[in-house]
Amino acid sequence: MAKEKPKRETATRTLQDLNLGENEAVLYTQMLGYPRSTVQELGTRAPFPRTMLYYVLNQLIQRGLVTARKEGWRTVYVAEDPERLYDLLSRKEREFERETGAVRELIPRLKHQYRLAGKRTNVRTFEGLEEYQKVLEDIILSKPKEILAYEVLGAKKPALQTRDAHERRRITRKIQKKVLFFEDKDALQSLRSRRYDDFTQFRTIKEGSVTPFSIDLTLYDGKLLYTSYYHEHEPTAALVEDRALYEMQKNLFEMLWKQGKDRTLAFTEKL
Missing domain, CATH: 3.30.870.10 (Endonuclease Chain A)
Incomplete structure (x- = not known):
């Protein structure tokens, strides 16, 4: 168990690099060990209060990493296959390409401004x-x-x-x-x-x-x-x-x- 914590922390940091919040990364990592859980069950394992738990679950649902299913009178939250992370990675890559293009367009304008500043009194x-x-x-x-x-x-x-x-x-x-x-x-x-x-x-x-x-x-x-x-x-x-x-x-x-x-x-x- 002593070696599991560093691995979990590494996984959490990597998920944060995919634009997940820290609480989202922590909860999703935990849910992979218990793929089907109710809010009551998640509340016993999550490191934050239940009021925040609903918000974090909703964020994971929007990202496609968790699905909420009605089973009788209760709601079960199901962690989706980690393969879904490739979708987030692709989205991140597209965002990076857009940002790279924007920066490439911005640099010539900034260089022009910089040159003018060198000449301006x-x-x-x-x-x-x-x-x-x-x-x-x-x-x-x-x-x-x-x-x-x-x-x-x-x-x-x-x-x-x-x-x-x-x-x-x-x-x-x-x-x-x-x-x-x-x-x-x-x-x-x-x-x-x-x-x-x-x-x-x-x-x-x-x-x-x-x-x-x-x-x-x-x-x-x-x-x-x-x-x-x-x-x-x-x-x-x-x-x-x-x-x-x-x-x-x-x-x-x-x-x-x-x-x-x-x-x-x-x-x-x-x-």
Whole structure:
């Protein structure tokens, strides 16, 4: 008897693969050992209450695995030959063929949608300190080989501790960063007070080449991150995912980088 239970469990699982419910599979397996039974007799063997027994029997009757026969004043439930399972198997195969056909028709449409998604511009906004932390985390998780950034140095900007913590994580992960900035007294003062590291370079934007602006723009991994600091305490950021825009801005950045004056070692200059 110890070996019979695993076999019965295997049979039950196989029947469930033919779309029988667990209770239907259990009851039909039991009835094969007692092919002719009344509800009273089945109730003594079934692992569920009699109220559920009627429902399960009705399901088995609809599947053609059990037949109800009147014998005098009582109803006898007869388990049909397991050969009937071939009918369920054939039905399952036909369903699988229909589903396979539907999936084959669906895949080209989904692939087209996927290709469009790769070309479509995706824009997300992040308002407030908590959201700003999420977008900074995206930079770290993207693991870019290099970050290109326009930054407003020296200006009073919110979330200083958050940005400092992000920069420390970036440097720890040895992610290179090039920063272009508009040179003025405050920017140089800020740069001179900054601690040197091997993974950050600074250059000025050549005077007259670009009209000064007061937002930060970070380029990484095909994305453009615009950050404004209009609010006194919390930044607002917009993350744009667009490979064409990224390449255009990257080319512009590299051109300005070649024109710029290296200020990476500004901390060594005398005030």
